[in-house]
Amino acid sequence: MKILVADPVSEAGVALLRQEHKVDVKLKLPAEELIRLIPAYGALVVRSETKVTKAVIEAADCLKVIGRAGVGVDNIDVEAATRRGIIVLNAPEGNTVAATEHTLAMMLALARNIPQAHHSLAQGEWQRGKFTGVEVRGKTLGILGLGRIGTGVARRGAAMEMRILAYDPFISEEQAKTLGIELTELEEILAQADFLTLHLPLTAETRQLLNAEAFQKVKPGIRIVNCARGGIIDEAALARAIEAGQVAGAAIDVFETEPVRPDNPLLKLDRVVLTPHLGASTAEAQIGVAVDVAEGILLALRDEPVLTAVNIAPVPGHVLKVIKPYLDVAEKMGCLAIHLADGRLTEVEVEYNGEISEVETRMLTTAVLKGIFNPILQEPVNYVNAPGVAKARGIRAREVKSKEPANFANLITVRVRTDKGRHLVAGTLFGKEEGRIVMIDGYRVDVAPQGWLLLGPHTDKPGMIGKVGTILGEYDINIAGMQVGRTETAGTNIMAVAVEADVPTPVMLKLKALEGILGIKLVNFNAG
Ligand code: NAD
Numbered sequence: 001m002k003i004l005v006a007d008p009v010s011e012a013g014v015a016l017l018r019q020e021h022k023v024d025v026k027l028k029l030p031a032e033e034l035i036r037l038i039p040a041y042g043a044l045v046v047r048s049e050t051k052v053t054k055a056v057i058e059a060a061d062c063l064k065v066i067g068r069a070g071v072g073v074d075n076i077d078v079e080a081a082t083r084r085g086i087i088v089l090n091a092p093e094g095n096t097v098a099a100t101e102h103t104l105a106m107m108l109a110l111a112r113n114i115p116q117a118h119h120s121l122a123q124g125e126w127q128r129g130k131f132t133g134v135e136v137r138g139k140t141l142g143i144l145g146l147g148r149i150g151t152g153v154a155r156r157g158a159a160m161e162m163r164i165l166a167y168d169p170f171i172s173e174e175q176a177k178t179l180g181i182e183l184t185e186l187e188e189i190l191a192q193a194d195f196l197t198l199h200l201p202l203t204a205e206t207r208q209l210l211n212a213e214a215f216q217k218v219k220p221g222i223r224i225v226n227c228a229r230g231g232i233i234d235e236a237a238l239a240r241a242i243e244a245g246q247v248a249g250a251a252i253d254v255f256e257t258e259p260v261r262p263d264n265p266l267l268k269l270d271r272v273v274l275t276p277h278l279g280a281s282t283a284e285a286q287i288g289v290a291v292d293v294a295e296g297i298l299l300a301l302r303d304e305p306v307l308t309a310v311n312i313a314p315v316p317g318h319v320l321k322v323i324k325p326y327l328d329v330a331e332k333m334g335c336l337a338i339h340l341a342d343g344r345l346t347e348v349e350v351e352y353n354g355e356i357s358e359v360e361t362r363m364l365t366t367a368v369l370k371g372i373f374n375p376i377l378q379e380p381v382n383y384v385n386a387p388g389v390a391k392a393r394g395i396r397a398r399e400v401k402s403k404e405p406a407n408f409a410n411l412i413t414v415r416v417r418t419d420k421g422r423h424l425v426a427g428t429l430f431g432k433e434e435g436r437i438v439m440i441d442g443y444r445v446d447v448a449p450q451g452w453l454l455l456g457p458h459t460d461k462p463g464m465i466g467k468v469g470t471i472l473g474e475y476d477i478n479i480a481g482m483q484v485g486r487t488e489t490a491g492t493n494i495m496a497v498a499v500e501a502d503v504p505t506p507v508m509l510k511l512k513a514l515e516g517i518l519g520i521k522l523v524n525f526n527a528g
């Protein structure tokens, strides 16, 4: 698999990727060039400079994953990637401290006019009176967005004896209280804050949250810090509010257009402190995000679950520990179920029995859907797009849970319903990680879901296995294993024959024609 690194990331991450794949580092690619090159790559690594647009995603042929070495994924068309089953992952933790500390540095630089004083001194001046600042102690710090960085800023602000007010509709009062932070409404914060700092993602809702109307409502003399995303502030309105004296100053690290355009009105103002998107630019953070994103990409390319994927429902680490050993067998059960099914698939039900029913199992159900769709669809189906594929085809997927152990400590039962009937496959783990199919359509079996499997319900009479074995032998098809399962009602058995190669159509027809065979199916467990 080839990996394209399109923005500068630390060598530590690139070296990790090179241990398993070929990596090309091609920086500052014009949009058309990226579109031309992308079909050759299975993974793409970016920071915020490269825009991964719908056109780039649609041009991709074998792209499995886009890794963002940082937090914000607003430079990636996540919706387009999800539709194409491409995982988008980020590195959410690696630069939190760097961005938190940069915010504090910007706030203090703004309060004490440090860049302006430095510039004046470097010009040969010695102006002590001109740069008198303000203290932060005792001032109100308003924080918009109380996530990782917002919380870090709140803690540090409190240590400097600031009063902290925060606005974040997605966290609970209790959560804020445990952090010693007062949650309040946006308008309250605008009216009370002496310093206001933004730590929100850029979304349709937060775009231009601080606009001309908001600047009318702020406490006169407020100082504003933005180390989150440029589009959250209307820059022209901010410049006007600073010129009018309503806002005393601003410290800005992120801009609507990056690199900043020469006509950006903030560039002309004295009372601003500007940095060129340096929030995450520390040696530690750059290594942190590059290693985190590389680890995520390697997992994604190995088809293993990725905790940092932004377009897959997040699975907490402790839940993943429980469900991870079952992912493979769940997918194989889906594969087996779709081979059994005749007719138009309308419903998939996945029942969880035993301890496994006590954790969040959505990812396992997605694995079943992945197993169902991959053998029958041209487009690759994975953890990202499997639920969407089911929905788009009008197939109802539901989960049923029961703590009853049902003969096994943990049992997963997949029931598929078509317009012609129903089929059932049940599976579990033997030991810690050996997947086993233990029931097929009411027949008890013990089948390791690997390679090719011939399934043949047949009448319970002597010689049936011999007949099948003879035909396979005639065509030089080696049998790797054989099982006969008894149905609960006497009269019919099912044979499960593991074969070492694909079974050509003429052989399948001969097997089907055998007297006593009630239907024969070939399942390819490798087609995932
Ligand atoms: P996070 O996801 O941990 O926190 C974001 C918070 O914003 C969440 O608590 C969420 O509930 C809240 N939020 C979302 N929509 C909101 C809304 N409409 N109103 C109020 N609150 C809302 O993210 P984080 O890691 O703390 O990052 C915060 C921002 O900083 C992001 O925009 C990220 O891209 C940016 N960032 C910038 C730099 C830099 O170099 N300047 C570095 C890292 C992160």
Ligand code: MLT
Binding pocket: 047, 048, 069, 070, 071, 072, 073, 095, 279, 280
């Ligand atoms: C981020 O979202 O992580 C930051 O903006 C940092 C970066 O782009 O490097």
